[in-house]
Amino acid sequence: MEDCKIYIWKKREGSDDECQIPVVVEGITWESVRKGEPSKLTFTCVKTDKLSFPEGAPVSFYYGKTPVFRGYVFQKKRDKEQHIEVTCYDQLRYMANTNTYVLSGVRADQVLTRIADDIGFKLKAGGIANTGFVIPKFDKSNMTLFDIILDALDDTVYATGNLYYMYDDFGEIVLKNIKDSILDDFILNDSMAENFDYSSSIDSNTYNRIVVIQKADGDNESEKVTYFDDNKGEDNKQKAWGILQKIVEVQNGTNVTELGNTLLKLHSHVYRSLKITGVLGNIKCRAGMGIYTDLKLGDQNINNIMLVDKATHTFENGHHYMDLTLNGRKEYYD
Numbered sequence: 001m002e003d004c005k006i007y008i009w010k011k012r013e014g015s016d017d018e019c020q021i022p023v024v025v026e027g028i029t030w031e032s033v034r035k036g037e038p039s040k041l042t043f044t045c046v047k048t049d050k051l052s053f054p055e056g057a058p059v060s061f062y063y064g065k066t067p068v069f070r071g072y073v074f075q076k077k078r079d080k081e082q083h084i085e086v087t088c089y090d091q092l093r094y095m096a097n098t099n100t101y102v103l104s105g106v107r108a109d110q111v112l113t114r115i116a117d118d119i120g121f122k123l124k125a126g127g128i129a130n131t132g133f134v135i136p137k138f139d140k141s142n143m144t145l146f147d148i149i150l151d152a153l154d155d156t157v158y159a160t161g162n163l164y165y166m167y168d169d170f171g172e173i174v175l176k177n178i179k180d181s182i183l184d185d186f187i188l189n190d191s192m193a194e195n196f197d198y199s200s201s202i203d204s205n206t207y208n209r210i211v212v213i214q215k216a217d218g219d220n221e222s223e224k225v226t227y228f229d230d231n232k233g234e235d236n237k238q239k240a241w242g243i244l245q246k247i248v249e250v251q252n253g254t255n256v257t258e259l260g261n262t263l264l265k266l267h268s269h270v271y272r273s274l275k276i277t278g279v280l281g282n283i284k285c286r287a288g289m290g291i292y293t294d295l296k297l298g299d300q301n302i303n304n305i306m307l308v309d310k311a312t313h314t315f316e317n318g319h320h321y322m323d324l325t326l327n328g329r330k331e332y333y334d
Contacts, residue, residue, distance in 0.1 A: 004028055004315050006043060007060045008053045008073070022051055025083060027316030030061065030069055032287040034165050034309045036146050038092035039286075041069045047082040059088045060170075063283050063315070070171040090168035091121060095145040103138040107131045108152035109175055111138065112166065115145050116173055124172035129180070133159040136253060158248070159255070161262045163332050165288035178307060179333055182290040186282050188306075188324075189294045194278030198297045200270050207246040207267040208237035210260045214250055228260035230268040237268050272328030274306065281320030287311050290333060293326070305333050 006028070010018040022045035032039040041061055045051070053073060061069040071090035078084050097119070103111065108131040116123055133156045140148045149166065157163050163178045208231070214224040231238040246267065250259065274297070285291065290305040310325040 003064045003320075005062045006045075007062075008051075009058045010053055012056050012058060012072075020051055020053065022046070023048070027314050028061070029315075030313045032167065032311050034287040034307070035150060038071070038089040038095070039069060039168060040090075041071060041088040042086065044083050044085045047078065047084050059086075063320070066283055067170040068283065070168070091171065092146075092166075092168050092173075094119060095149070098142055098144050099148070100141045100143075101138065101148055102140075104136065106135055106138055106152075107133060108135070108149070108156045108164065111135075111152040112149050112173070112175055115149065119145070122172050124169055124174045127169065127172065127174040127176070129164060129175050129177050131156045131160075131164060131175075132162070136251060157266070158259055158263060161265060167286065167288060176288070178288060178290060181288060182305060182333075183282065183285055183292075186285065187292045187294055188276070188279065190296055192279050193276045196277070196295075196297070197275040198273070200272050202241050202244065202270055204271060205267060206241075206269065206271055207244045207263070208241060209243050209245040210263045210267070211245060211247045212250060212254075212256050212260050213247060214252060214254060214256055216252075224256070226256050226260060228264050230264055266332075272302070274302070274326040274328065275324070276326065277323045279322050279324060281313055281315075281322045283313070283320070285311055285313075285322060285324070291324075291326070302328060304328075307332055 006022055006024060008020045008022060010020065024043050024045050026044040028043045030039065030041050041059065055073050055076065057073045059071055059073055060067070069090065071088045073086055074089050074093065075087040076084050101111070109128050113123065113128065135152060135155050138152065140151060153164050164175055165178060166173065166175050208229065210228040212226045212228070216223050229238060246263065248259070248263065250256065285308065287308050287310050289308050291308060293302045293304065293306050295302045306326040306328050308324055309327050312323045314321055
């Protein structure tokens with residue numbers, strides 16, 4: 001693993017003099033998930049007299065000259081051979097903390113900025129996208145910081161159809177539109193993987209009827225219920241699948257027509273999922289990015305951009321390969 005370098009500091013606020021380079025005896029794994037989880041680095045190293053680090057110690061991982069991961073030690077396991085299995089997470093791990101936010105007239109990126117300021121996260125200069133949509137009322141009580149931000153991003157995708165993802169870029173927080181995060185120098189084809197597991201389904205998160213309920217503000221007002229159905233023309237989804245219904249409750253002032261049509265566009269489709277293993281590694285590929293695919297999978301040929309929901313990179317015996325979980329909803333990129 002000549003191209004891989006791990007650095008561990010002896011304490012959280014350590015100086016360069018306290019930086020250590022452990023001897024790694026097994027493969028290094030770097031894992032990223034698109035939403036709701038920090039990225040994770042795991043490795044096993046040899047305990048020596050000079051190697052000493054506690055839980056919470058800072059860790060950095062480089063692949064060649066490329067900075068890949070910066071985070072902290074959260075778990076150590078030791079065996080009788082004095083091998084230490086180390087699990088590290090980036091700073092998004094601290095978004096598992098809970099808090100309460102009551103805000104009004106804010107965008108999702110402003111919710112993220114507020115939370116980052118409160119807990120001392122550094123935002124990447126120019127790396128926080130303006131999400132555009134202003135959320136009229138945003139009241140979240142005793143929720144994880146992850147869930148608070150994801151709720152704001154969900155409100156945004158419901159209103160605009162634009163999907164955003166957040167990640168830690170070597171110690172700096174980034175928020176991007178997935179349309180601006182396509183891996184241009186990589187095409188996934190049939191010959192690149194050891195194996196794959198492909199599924200198509202209407203069993204989860206697929207709906208061909210959206211019911212929008214606009215709540216009443218006062219005693220003299222009644223709820224307004226609006227139906228949006230994908231049941232027209234030759235491609236009648238309700239005739240093909242039966243009625244799959246999702247109910248959404250919104251506040252007064254919401255553009256019900258825009259919301260309903262956006263949700264129907266996002267959800268009235270077959271959900272296609274592809275898990276592919278043993279792909280030649282590309283260090284720039286992480287969860288949240290889009291990759292070009294040219295795959296023949298039996299009854300389905302996939303020749304479009306797919307969204308990476310999870311990426312697991314393994315560096316072992318001089319080789320770099322990755323396992324990917326991909327989402328086939330091309331509507332995200334329309």
